[in-house]
Amino acid sequence: MTTTIDYKDLAVRLQEQFGEGFTASTDCLEVPPNLVAKAAEYIKNMLDFNYFDMVTAADYPDRFELIYRLQSLSHNVLATFKVICSRENPSVPSLANLWLGASLQEREIYDLFGIEFSGHPNLKRIVLWDDFEGYPLRKDFKGKVYGTAN
Amino acid sequence: MDWSISPDWPGNFWLRLIIIAVILIAFVMSSVIMFIWMERRVIARIQSRLGPNRAGPFGLLQAFADTIKILTKEDIVPTLADKVLFWAAPAIAFVPTLMIMAVIPLMNGLQLADLNVGVLYIAAISAVSAIGIFLSGIAGNNKYSLVGAIREIAQLISFEIPMVLALAGLVIACGSMSLSKIVEAQSIPFILLQPLGFVIFMVAILAEINRTPFDLVEADSELTCGFNTEYSGMKFALLYLTEYSEAVVGSALITAFFLGAWRGPILPGILWFTIKMFAVFMFILWLRGTLPRLRIDQSMRLAWKGLLPLSMFNLFIVSLQTVFFPDLALWISIPAYIIISVIIIILWAMFMRKERQSSNA
Amino acid sequence: MEIDRILSAEIESRESAGIEALRAASQHPIPDPDGWLDEQIKRNMLFTTVDAALNWARKTSLWPVTAFTACCTFEFIGASSARFDIARFGMEVLRASPRQADLLVCAGTLTWKMAPQIKRLYDQMAEPKWVIAMGACAISGGIFCDSYSVVPGYNRIVPVDVYIPGCPPRPETLLAGIETLRHKIEKESISKPR
Numbered sequence: 093m094t095t096t097i098d099y100k101d102l103a104v105r106l107q108e109q110f111g112e113g114f115t116a117s118t119d120c121l122e123v124p125p126n127l128v129a130k131a132a133e134y135i136k137n138m139l140d141f142n143y144f145d146m147v148t149a150a151d152y153p154d155r156f157e158l159i160y161r162l163q164s165l166s167h168n169v170l171a172t173f174k175v176i177c178s179r180e181n182p183s184v185p186s187l188a189n190l191w192l193g194a195s196l197q198e199r200e201i202y203d204l205f206g207i208e209f210s211g212h213p214n215l216k217r218i219v220l221w222d223d224f225e226g227y228p229l230r231k232d233f234k235g236k237v238y239g240t241a242n
Numbered sequence: 243m244d245w246s247i248s249p250d251w252p253g254n255f256w257l258r259l260i261i262i263a264v265i266l267i268a269f270v271m272s273s274v275i276m277f278i279w280m281e282r283r284v285i286a287r288i289q290s291r292l293g294p295n296r297a298g299p300f301g302l303l304q305a306f307a308d309t310i311k312i313l314t315k316e317d318i319v320p321t322l323a324d325k326v327l328f329w330a331a332p333a334i335a336f337v338p339t340l341m342i343m344a345v346i347p348l349m350n351g352l353q354l355a356d357l358n359v360g361v362l363y364i365a366a367i368s369a370v371s372a373i374g375i376f377l378s379g380i381a382g383n384n385k386y387s388l389v390g391a392i393r394e395i396a397q398l399i400s401f402e403i404p405m406v407l408a409l410a411g412l413v414i415a416c417g418s419m420s421l422s423k424i425v426e427a428q429s430i431p432f433i434l435l436q437p438l439g440f441v442i443f444m445v446a447i448l449a450e451i452n453r454t455p456f457d458l459v460e461a462d463s464e465l466t467c468g469f470n471t472e473y474s475g476m477k478f479a480l481l482y483l484t485e486y487s488e489a490v491v492g493s494a495l496i497t498a499f500f501l502g503a504w505r506g507p508i509l510p511g512i513l514w515f516t517i518k519m520f521a522v523f524m525f526i527l528w529l530r531g532t533l534p535r536l537r538i539d540q541s542m543r544l545a546w547k548g549l550l551p552l553s554m555f556n557l558f559i560v561s562l563q564t565v566f567f568p569d570l571a572l573w574i575s576i577p578a579y580i581i582i583s584v585i586i587i588i589l590w591a592m593f594m595r596k597e598r599q600s601s602n603a
Numbered sequence: 604m605e606i607d608r609i610l611s612a613e614i615e616s617r618e619s620a621g622i623e624a625l626r627a628a629s630q631h632p633i634p635d636p637d638g639w640l641d642e643q644i645k646r647n648m649l650f651t652t653v654d655a656a657l658n659w660a661r662k663t664s665l666w667p668v669t670a671f672t673a674c675c676t677f678e679f680i681g682a683s684s685a686r687f688d689i690a691r692f693g694m695e696v697l698r699a700s701p702r703q704a705d706l707l708v709c710a711g712t713l714t715w716k717m718a719p720q721i722k723r724l725y726d727q728m729a730e731p732k733w734v735i736a737m738g739a740c741a742i743s744g745g746i747f748c749d750s751y752s753v754v755p756g757y758n759r760i761v762p763v764d765v766y767i768p769g770c771p772p773r774p775e776t777l778l779a780g781i782e783t784l785r786h787k788i789e790k791e792s793i794s795k796p797r
Contacts, residue, residue, distance in 0.1 A: 221622045221623070221716055222615050223616075224619070228751045233751070286695070289685060291686075294691060296693070304663065306660070307663035307693065308696075311660045314657060316729040316730040318702055318727075467698060467703070472700075
């Protein structure tokens with residue numbers, strides 16, 4: 093059965109490698125936005141997390157949270173990571189160059205939440221059309237209401 | 243009844259021509275209507291549902307409703323289509339099927355033209371119908387129809403050769419290419435005397451008439467109707483008719499060559515012909531209701547690596563039998579040939595499977 | 604490759620311009636074709652045998668086009684399976700090409716991104732053609748009617764003949780809707796506008 097990893101241990105190890113900012117809880121590891129690229133590379137190459145399960149975003153009143161789930165198929169391990177970014181000019185390094193599976197999912201998050209992924213090879217809207225204004229899945233999205241003749 | 247030319251019939255040649263032409267066209271058209279009904283009902287019963295049963299008793303008028311509806315639809319010609327080809331291609335596809343019916347004897351002498359090169363004529367004309375289908379795929383200026391047309395030509399060419407070689411076995415056994423002589427020589431139907439030839443011819447005819455399992459030309463999920471994507475109205479009615487009249491002609495060819503067309507004890511010849519033709523078509527429908535579709539590369543591999551060598555074996559064995567054992571008693575030759583055919587098919591299938599596994603690994 | 608990026612950018616900008624134009628043009632629903640209800644015309648016309656024959660043929664052999672969007676499709680598939688057979692009405696011939704089909708069964712939610720394609724499909728169908736709106740999302744947008752991306756009903760894009768409520772409608776309901784469409788086709792005439 094798929095197990096998870098010990099986040100506190102991983103937080104300590106990453107802190108030794110890269111610096112401060114890693115917070116571990118029982119079910120996820122929070123990564124500071126400036127260390128995302130280095131930590132992701134370490135996790136992929138050293139810990140052998142080769143399968144990018146998903147990335148999704150959550151909209152809180154004061155921040156955006158990006159939730160990553162990565163799997164190591166050879167060791168049968170599933171781990172959850174979080175990155176917190178601000179609501180003004182949200183920007184996070186893209187992981188599409190490490191895991192190809194991140195490419196379309198990051199485009200979807202850019203489309204629906206407006207979070208920029210720097211370094212993404214092809215960041216444009218994917219489920220909505222190019223001229224769409226606004227980011228619908230934000231809680232403060234006020235688009236046109238089409239239920240009535242409008 | 244003897245349908246040969248009677249010397250005191252006024253305008254004897256032309257009258258016979260016109261009457262038999264009308265009989266043939268009526269036969270083909272009514273068979274097409276019956277086949278459409280049979281197809282819908284029989285395949286529905288195979289899939290454990292009912293077929294059309296609202297349109298007249300037992301749904302017998304369904305084919306008429308389909309025809310009237312198609313004929314009164316708007317006739318759309320795409321702007322960028324090649325107008326002449328678009329108009330001509332369904333006709334080029336349909337007419338050769340009637341031309342093939344001209345040499346098939348429905349009764350003793352009820353044949354529009356008793357050519358003494360009947361088999362050669364059939365092999366030649368059956369290719370023209372596929373040209374019509376290919377042109378209809380090109381003329382619509384649609385990439386899906388083009389791909390369907392390309393697949394059709396590839397499949398046709400691949401299966402034409404085993405079909406003709408299976409017929410060559412028949413010609414060697416009876417010594418004549420004329421259809422009426424082939425039917426006359428069938429005191430025992432050739433399905434028993436040449437079972438391997440029958441199997442090869444049956445599979446090749448299924449591919450020529452684009453029926454399952456070889457109907458990848460019009461595979462819905464892949465090609466949005468293939469070559470007839472851009473057709474509507476009367477031209478589509480002609481292509482729809484072509485599909486079924488090819489089935490009629492294919493079944494008629496199998497009964498003429500292998501089942502002894504009109505030969506039978508009590509009933510008049512044309513009734514036996516109809517019964518045998520419908521039995522062959524029921525078998526074709528059975529295959530349609532049961533088998534999944536082959537991919538284009540699988541069907542071409544079957545033609546070139548499976549059927550072509552088998553048809554050469556068939557030719558070899560028939561030639562051996564004709565030259566060295568012409569008077570072999572039937573109770574020896576029929577079981578012997580059936581056993582030899584089964585052994586050849588099994589050995590060849592095993593050989594091809596081993597070769598494919600070794601080439602995949 | 605760079606050329607792929609330029610070409611795809613042009614294609615996508617054209618597509619989104621098309622979607623915005625369609626959205627601006629579909630602010631009001633297209634009126635349902637109800638010319639057959641006009642009592643004035645009915646009193647002056649008699650149903651001829653030609654009309655009767657044509658209407659019988661057209662209603663007995665309605666061929667749907669395989670263009671379904673979302674979950675109501677599975678109820679359509681269930682209706683065409685062994686238990687509730689639509690082949691009894693001659694409808695099992697689903698033609699993939701719109702040029703040979705007469706019936707567009709709008710099964711499923713329509714988004715603005717898909718809407719130009721459904722309009723194109725409807726335009727490619729040969730006359731005479733009918734449209735059935737199946738399910739709540741096809742009638743009015745259903746539970747997604749206020750969404751940023753959902754067309755509130757297929758009748759913004761194509762004129763609809765029969766509305767079948769349900770979410771999803773059971774196969775028996777779909778068959779009742781098809782029966783309603785057959786009654787409607789019976790009453791048409793080649794000399795009346797639809």
